[in-house]
Amino acid sequence: MHGYQAVLVLGALWLAACGGVSKEDFDGKLAEALCERYVRCGVYLDKGACEREVRHQVVPRYGLARKYDEALADGWTRYDAGAAGACLEKIRSGSCAEGPLSSQVTRLGFGVTDDCRFLTGVVADGKSCVSMADCGPRSYCTAVDNNAECRGECRPRIEKGEAVTFETRWWCAPGLVAGSSVCEEPKPVGEGQYCGDEASACEPGLYCTTGGVCLRIAAEGDVCDVWDPSRPLCAWNLACVGGTCRKRAGEGAECLAVSASSSWATQVCGRDFFCDAERDERGTCRALLSEGAACRGSQECAGDLYCAAVDPRTSARGTCQRRYAQVGETCRDSRECAAPATCSFGTCSDYAVCGLRP
Numbered sequence: 001m002h003g004y005q006a007v008l009v010l011g012a013l014w015l016a017a018c019g020g021v022s023k024e025d026f027d028g029k030l031a032e033a034l035c036e037r038y039v040r041c042g043v044y045l046d047k048g049a050c051e052r053e054v055r056h057q058v059v060p061r062y063g064l065a066r067k068y069d070e071a072l073a074d075g076w077t078r079y080d081a082g083a084a085g086a087c088l089e090k091i092r093s094g095s096c097a098e099g100p101l102s103s104q105v106t107r108l109g110f111g112v113t114d115d116c117r118f119l120t121g122v123v124a125d126g127k128s129c130v131s132m133a134d135c136g137p138r139s140y141c142t143a144v145d146n147n148a149e150c151r152g153e154c155r156p157r158i159e160k161g162e163a164v165t166f167e168t169r170w171w172c173a174p175g176l177v178a179g180s181s182v183c184e185e186p187k188p189v190g191e192g193q194y195c196g197d198e199a200s201a202c203e204p205g206l207y208c209t210t211g212g213v214c215l216r217i218a219a220e221g222d223v224c225d226v227w228d229p230s231r232p233l234c235a236w237n238l239a240c241v242g243g244t245c246r247k248r249a250g251e252g253a254e255c256l257a258v259s260a261s262s263s264w265a266t267q268v269c270g271r272d273f274f275c276d277a278e279r280d281e282r283g284t285c286r287a288l289l290s291e292g293a294a295c296r297g298s299q300e301c302a303g304d305l306y307c308a309a310v311d312p313r314t315s316a317r318g319t320c321q322r323r324y325a326q327v328g329e330t331c332r333d334s335r336e337c338a339a340p341a342t343c344s345f346g347t348c349s350d351y352a353v354c355g356l357r358p
Contacts, residue, residue, distance in 0.1 A: 030058075
């Protein structure tokens with residue numbers, strides 16, 4: 001064995017022993033961690049089917065892929081394998097009372113959020129940046145606020161009592177939220193109380209309705225209503241069926257088909273299945289469809305597929321086709337670009353088009 005190969009092997013063994021996860025392994029381990037949580041909490045019923053779906057749907061959107069390779073190679077960003085492992089363990093072992101993806105992660109992706117940080121930049125405030133990973137943990141990159149611009153600059157996060165605007169509301173320092181005019185500590189809000197501003201956080205077990213009131217999350221067997229904002233919503237891992245929160249069902253179970261635009265909370269089948277019936281009619285839970293199959297909506301297609309050319313106003317069906325386009329392919333009409341590519345003027349472009357690092 002060559003010397004560099006021995007170093008790689010020893011490094012991998014060390015990471016495994018310490019619970020660390022390498023950058024190259026992160027996306028695969030992310031799919032595993034998410035699916036352990038999803039299956040344990042009843043969102044998916046089969047771990048293998050879950051991993052196939054998550055690798056196509058969640059990982060391309062929020063994972064690492066090659067997104068930070070240039071920054072890491074040039075030394076502008078540092079990767080902490082131990083912190084990455086801790087982040088994945090938090091996802092894997094978390095409570096079924098809440099979903100595994102925080103609002104920060106769904107906005108910025110993994111590695112750069114306050115609740116899951118393992119990428120730390122070394123670019124100084126006032127210097128040019130391309131992504132959040134270029135800046136330090138108490139700084140942000142202005143390029144994130146303007147997707148049309150490849151470059152921005154690192155700026156300090158806004159501290160307690162400092163002024164905040166609509167454009168900077170995301171960038172309060174860790175542990176703070178944007179109030180009406182300044183960054184402040186979040187205020188716990190109880191059931192039935194107002195929660196319609198950034199600074200008001202509903203207490204655990206509650207959620208903020210579209211009407212700005214904290215309601216208790218409905219448990220299994222509780223009454224629910226996904227359309228009436230004054231009525232409770234089911235927990236994230238349950239379905240609202242016939243006005244009652246229920247566990248998700250497996251293949252062959254009876255179900256009521258919903259429209260392609262309906263909330264996922266109304267679908268009784270596990271996420272690895274769909275209800276094989278016309279809209280608002282009763283059918284059975286069936287395994288998701290493969291590429292080329294006729295479909296009524298994208299909720300029927302497996303993996304990274306979507307229902308192309310379907311017309312919900314008629315009975316004409318579409319076809320399950322690849323959703324995520326590669327570099328050089330078209331990214332309009334519901335097709336998204338596979339990470340780390342971005343959609344630019346209707347065509348997927350490589351992340352590297354943003355130019356050299358700062």
